[in-house]
Structure formats: structure tokens, C-alpha cells
Amino acid sequence: MIRRHEDIIIESLARFLTPFIQAFALYVLFLGHYSPGGGFQGGVLMGASFILLVIAYDIIEGKRRITEKFNIVLNATGVMVFSGTGLLCLILGGEFLDYSQLAAILPVGPEEARGLGILAVEIGVEITVAAIMVSIFLDLASAGEHEEALK
């Protein structure tokens, strides 16, 4: 029922492209403040690379790489990174997401601390967006029954 290697052209190209798309997604995340980009766009590209793999192979291969449980954990981790950074600022005596307070625990000045704080928040956004995209795609593509869809 699940036919593997049904189309070697798409499969080879997906295998060739996926690492580069993922590296590009992380590039968009980390250099977002020099060029358009950031957490959301990087997360979309990261999720899209996974969707490309699922399209080229099948849903079983996708679930072998990221299981549903791990996906839920990733969702929660992203939100926790985001809100944890904000809460850390709150605990350190500033307002919510007031990154300059992070300088108290980091060995840098307030300006660099602000940049690092934004980076941490963007990492959280990226993880959440990628995980949510993947789970929405899996739910839609399989209509609730993962073995049936996109074979």
C-alpha cells in the first residue's frame, strides 16, 4: 500500500535540497537583523523543508523523523523559550521582555544583552512555528488517520 521509491526524480531532488533549505532557514533566523527575516520566516522554511520530505517520500518517513510526541514537545519548548525569556526579564526587575535586564546574568553590556535576548525570543518563535506548521500539515494531509494519506 505504501509504495516507496515511486518517483526517483522528486525523491532525489528532495534529498538533495532538504539540508540546504534547513541551513537557509537557520540563516534567515540568525541573520534576521541584517536582512529581512527572523523567527517566523525561518520557521516557515524549516517546516516547509519537512513538508517537502513528506511529499517526496510518504507520511511514514516523516513520522520516523519527527514523531507526534516529539512534535508536541517542540511546540511547548518554543513557547517556553519565548515566555521564559520574558519571565526572566520580569524576575530580574524589569518589565516583561525588557531584554536589557539580561545584562545582569550575562557577561556583556546592556546593548549586546538586548541583541541576545531578541535572538533567544526568535529561536523560540522559530521552533514553535516550525512545529505548528508540521503538525497542521500532518493533521490535514492524513485527515486524522496517518497511514492513509499521501501514499
Place this chain on the structure above:
Amino acid sequence: MDTFFITTGVILGLLTLVCLYRVVAGPTVLDRIIAVGAIGNKTTAILLLMGMIFGRVEMFVDISISYALLNFIATLGAAKYFRVRKSIVPGSKYLKEKGIS
């Protein structure tokens, strides 16, 4: 040189509008997918031309790469989605049953 870039961009934009006719009028879904893919290719080029006009190519090239990637994945996904639905054209027979060509 800017005039040349703007002219090229306008021509490509008009071609995009012509492709839009196929998106609206295409008899089957696959025609629409092709036309959307063609529009995406032109948009990749138009984004780079816009970067040349504004003098910020290093910024627009990232948008262009992302656009090309997402366009490609969207085309593949649409093609795969309509492949598992066996009949697109009403009344057509499934080709594999009677053998191709």
C-alpha cells in the same frame, strides 16, 4: 540603467497578468497549477529586478530565494494532492487501465 530595469520589470508584470488569464480560465486544475508556477518564476525575477532598482540586492536576494523555494514546494504539493484524486476531468477514463499511448 534604472530605466532598463524598470521597463523589464513592467514587461514581466504584464506577462504575469497574461498568465493570470490561464489561472482564471484554465479548463483543468493542472492548468491553474502550471500558471501559478509560471507566475512564481516571474516573481522571482521581478524581486531581483526590484532589488537592483532600489540598490539593495543583498536584501532582496534572500526574499527571492525564499519565494522560489516555497513556490517549488507548493507546486510539488499541489501536483501530489491532485495525483491521488484519480479523476480531474469529468468523464475521462483512467489512463493506466487501458495502457499509455
Place this chain on the structure above:
Amino acid sequence: MSFFVTFIILFVYWMVMAGKFDIFHASLGVISCLFVSYMSHDLLFKNIKSGGKIKEVVRFILYIPWLIYQIILANLHVVRLALSPNMYDLIDPHLMRFKIKIKKDISKVTFANSITLTPGTITADIIDDEFVVHALSQAVDDDLMTGEMERRVAHIFSED
């Protein structure tokens, strides 16, 4: 093995994309490339064999100019058909199928994409060692039947 090769390729790619060579960005690059190569090191190279890769890459690069010449011919062919007023007399679309001799997956993929890019033919399907090709007019599949492209592709991946 494939992990390290993937990491090196991705790191070069990252540094070219980033264009910033200070310690902070380089360490970010190392982190993200390690992450990506951990996630997908089995994708880029399925089974790496020692030797022969460099020769294939060189032969592939030497193949590209001939391919670009064929692509330009293909485009002139399509544009001439599209712009000619009596287009319906000139085109004769049909499906054809033929067997090929090359075995490796990568050769098949190269051959299929080359067929798609060259005059008047599109690879529609690959069933084991049989190609289904949609041709736009009768003259072009005679070109394909001479088998020159298949010989060239087989030469790249040393299958001749």
C-alpha cells in the same frame, strides 16, 4: 563519514550566505550546521563510496555547456511553435515509451531532467527502466532516439 562531509558542505554554504566572518557568526554557523547535519545527514549522501566522486563532478560540469546549448535550441523551438500563426499544423503531441540501459538512480534523474529541458520532450513517468515521454512533435523523438544524450549521461557516471 557522511555526517562530516555534509557538515563541511553546509558550513561553506552558510558562510557564503552569511558573508560575515567574525567569531560570533562563525559559531552560530557551526551550531546550525551541526544541527542540520545531525537531522539530515542521511539525506545528502545515501551511501558514500570512496573515490570516483570528484571525477563525476568534473564530468558533470563538462556536461553542462552542451546541455545549455540544447536548452537554447529547445527554447527557440518552443518559441517558434508558440509564435507561429499556423501552430496547429506544426505540433503533433503524442506519448511514447522507450527502454534505457542506465541503471543508477542518479543517472536516471539526470537523464530525466535533461530530457525535460531539451527540445520538445518531457519525462512523464519512470517505470523501472522504461521512460514515458511526452513529445511535442514527430521530429523531436527522432532526435531522442539517436541516444546521444543517454551516452553522455552514462559517460558522466561511468556506466558506459
Place this chain on the structure above:
Amino acid sequence: MSIMSIVSILFIAGGTFFFFGATVGLIRFPDFYARMHATGKGDTLGAFLVVIGIALYNLHNGLELGSILTSIKVIFIAIFIFLANPTATHAITKGGLDAGVVPWTKEKTK
């Protein structure tokens, strides 16, 4: 006007011409397999030429590290288009074949 800008103008104009041919083919050809021929080839070469022309023109102010890196990135787009476009063409054609769209042939119209 240096030589490089003239060459890049030629490239971009050629790419626009092939885009034009592809679009006319997309409108005029009888069925979607034939339209596939127009877009799959014409758009590939058109986008490829335009992108290469832009990468060349980007270097006309002299060879600095930043502009060379930007040109390499632009050439990545060209390589990507070169790989991705035939694959998308193949995917749609296979989709049409599997979905049972009968190709238009000459005998049917007579």
C-alpha cells in the same frame, strides 16, 4: 557603459524574450501537456538568463567581497531554478497522467 553591463543587458533582454515566448505558449497551446512544454522550458531559461544577468550587473562597480558574495547568492537561485523547474514540470505531468487527463492529439480534431 562597461562591457559587463552590456552583456548583462543582453542576458536580461534574452530572458524576457523567452519569458514572453513561454507565456504566449501557455495561452495558445491546446492542452496542458503542451502548455507544460512552454512553461517548463521557457521559464527555466528565461529565469536563468535574467538571474545570471543580474548577477553580472551586480559586479559592475568593481570586485568587492560583499558584491561577489551577493552574486554567488544570486547564482544559487539560478542553480536552484535549474534543478527545481524540470522537477516541478515532471511532477505535474505525472500528476496529469495518473489523474487520467487524455493528451490532445491531432487525429481527434479531424
